Amino acid sequence: MPAFSLEPEQIAWCGELRTLAAERLRPLAEKGEPGHVNRALVAELGRLGLLGRLFTSGALDLCLMRESLAYACTEAETALALQGLGAHPVHACGTPAQRGRWLPKVADGTAVAAFALTEPGAGSDAGALELRAEPESEGSVTAEPDGPAGWRLTGEKCWISNAPEADFYTVFARTTPGVGARGVTAFLVPAGRPGLTGTALDMLSPHPIGALGFDAVPVTADDVLGEVDRGFRVAMGTLNQFRPSVGAFAVGMAQAALDATLAHTSRRDAFGGKLKDLQAVAHQVAEMAMRTDAARLMVHAAATAYDEGAPGVPRRAAMAKLLATxxxxxVVDRAVQLHGARALRRGHLLEHLYREVRAPRIYEGASEVQRGIIAKELYRDMEAVEEPQ
Structure with missing residues (x-):
């Protein structure tokens, strides 16, 4: 299937998702407490079967879900995405026991997941992680009977979505010092482990985001996701799949802002006619539409490349996230300008989108990081072509 073409069934499914988001998910979102996990909303995503699709769908389907939900209910989109982000390492790298314990609960919306990568001094530079996983000797309290010894996690994580209310965390910690990204291990850490604490952070957009403290939190080999010292691969594998879908989230918001602007400029009287009759307005709307469609195409292309195992996925994913966000x-900024003061009133769709749209340019790799990834991949490809055969 060409990256720029959707099947009629996919288009119909997107329409159904928009309707579900507006009629069943948005009312639950409106009842949620800002800054806290909306468990009723998460449970409804589970009942609708959308959370289960996180583990059975490809990257393109994930993008279609995220764009469609974002168009009508950004809170539902974010709740779904955070479940996927936190649980994907378990799905991709977990043991049968880890998967059996947690994935069914994530799918039905009864367990909330979180992806704990960022630290106070290691955000975009994930290879600089300082959360320490300090090994313990055989027979310690973290070791299973007649089994391997474990580690104690000590340090901090911050800007972690769903913290401190998640039921489990995918935590990335340094098991080997001094070797950058090569010495990081991923651990599955259930909430309630001794020494694990958290505090909520008050953010611009009302998502549940917090900081985590690790005071000698015990983990064992049974908590490792993937291989010891190979956790950076777990993190990057997750981000490569989810970065295009962050772009899809952004496209959904852009489309909602564009549609609101089309409706407003068609009705609003100004200077003896409608706003849409002013060339300055019409040209801005055209620019908004062109950029939105271009971003959508790049998101679909990156997701299709991921699903097909095509080369250049990191570059494509970075381009999609960068352009779309x-x-x-x-687009949202232009929409606010064309709506005027009414768009700044608390509760207006564009006031909501204006707060929501800022964060995706930072999380899962800031725009500057995406440009760095793109350039690095381009030069790597060039050098590979130029190497003598």
Missing amino acids: ETAQY
Whole structure:
């Protein structure tokens, strides 16, 4: 299937998702407490079968879900995405026991997941992680009977979505010092482990985000996701799949802002006619539409490349996230300008989108990081072509 073409069934499914988001998910979102996990909303995503699709769908389907939900209910989109982000390492790298314990609960919306990568001094530079996983000797309290010894996690994580209310965390910690990304291990850490604490952070957009403290939190080999010292691969594998879908989230917001602007400029009287009759307005709307469509195409292309195992996925994923999130910022800002003061009133769709649209340019790799990834991959490809055969 070409990256720029959707099947009629996919288009119909997107329409159904928009309707579900507006009629069943948005009312639950509106009842949620800002800054806290909305468990009723998560449970409804489970009942609708959308959370289960996180583990059975490809990257393109994930993008279609995220864009469609974002168009009508950004809170539902974010709740779904955070479940996927936190649980994907378990799905991709977990043991049968880990998967059996947690994935069914994530799918039915009864367990909340979180992806704990960022630290106070290691955000975009994930290879600089300082959360320490200090090994313990055989027979310690973290070791299973007649089994391997474990580690104690000590340090901090911050800007962690769903913290401190998640039921389990995918935590990335340094098991080997001094070797950068090569010495990081991923651990599955259930909430309630001794020494694990958390505090909520008050953010611009009302998502549940917090900081985590690790005071000698015990983990064992049974908690490792993937291989020891190979956790960076777990993190990057997750981000490569989810980065295009962050772009899809942004496209959904951009489309919602564009549609609101089309409706407003068609009705609003100004200077003896409608706003849409002013060339300055019409040209801005055209620019908004062109950029939104271009971002959508790049998101679909990156997701299709991931699903097909095509080369250049990191570059494509970075391009999709970068273009789509920067585009959404532009489109929402233009929409606010064309709506005027009414768009700044608390509760207006565009006031909501204006707060929501800023964060995706930072999380899962800031725009500057995406440009760095793109350039690195381009030069790597060039050098590979130039190497003598």
